Amino acid sequence: MSKQRKAVALISGGLDSMLAAKTIMEQGVHVEGINFFTGFCVEGHTHAIRANDKAKPKRNNSLWVAEQLGMKLHIVDVIEEYKDVLINPKHGYGAHMNPCLDCKIFMVNKAKQWIVENDFDFIITGEVIGQRPMSQRKATMPIVARESGADDLLLRPLCAKNLPATLPEREGWVDREKLHNFSGRSRKPQMEMAEQFGFDEYAQPAGGCCFLTDASYSSKLVDLWKARDGDKQYDLDDVMLLKVGRHIRPEQNFKLIVAREEGEGRFLQGYKKEFITMNSTTHAGPLVLVDGSPSAEDLYLAARITARYGQGRDAEQVDVNIMSKDGSERTIQVKPFGTEEIPQAWFI
């Protein structure tokens, strides 16, 4: 009796990786999923933070996919290791700060390490030639296999017939004839296959939860690095704060993060010991974090902005409480900025 082969599937939570894993499971291979948490695939976080979304928390799509397929899922924290991928991408960035090709190489490399440690035989991804402009092209397929170190242990079931046979195919662990030849950006073949497998629900767009592909988020990240004199190190709090609130930078040495609603305000409360915070005491208004090294004059300006986003925006004078990181407080009186007075260039 031949040995049952074992594969690990990179599961993003999207349809393609789901179909790729299912295709191989159908051939009798034992498949388990692996999902890497870089800190940037944070689709559910806005739901967890924002008050209006709390009642309907977003499911984790990779867990959902694993449950639909009846397979185990290993979620791996790669936040620290991923920094080097983001800061020094060998193959550069996509349209924004997304280092998609380096990211894929990194994840396949991590999967390769995982199969060695866990005695699995090969790796599956949901890649399709031509599906993504940067990381899923004919030319990039061998780059990912080679630079990840996975080489011919990397099987792409959805487009395998368009690629040279990998070890699992040559050794007969999987039947190449039952693999697929998808290519291009069309989603039609995937949707047809989903229907055949009885998957009537799946994440849309496929796996697209990475905030680094978002223009607004990328601008804030670049601004953060620039404000730190080009030091590109970051931590998870930086990653989180870039997606919370309205970010306003009047000067290079400081910026404001203004809560946009109650849930964001509660979330920012958790950072009171790490930032100077402001809020109006005479009118209802948002909690504001002040990041950087503001002068007394800067704080006065920040207080005027804080007042502008509260109910006292039309008042002649608003009291604004300023709390230092050590908990000491003082109140100043300011005239709120007018609606049109804050230069657009300050908004990140």
Added chain:
Amino acid sequence: MSRELLNARRLLCPLPVIRTQDKVKQLRVGDQLEVVCTDPGVMHDIPAWCRINGHKVLEAISSDGEYTIILEVGE
């Protein structure tokens, strides 16, 4: 059989799941783990993670902005 506590407050999903997964690796079959979180997403995610990995959710409690899951480690 032991019972351990995991503080996953202020962590947003999937970090509470990852911390749970890492803690469970250190436990034995039949041990219990109480995970206390502030992200409501754990009420979906930790039970889903338990189902696919063969662990049993004994209780899932929501109270005063905290979400507590008590699970029993399976095979």
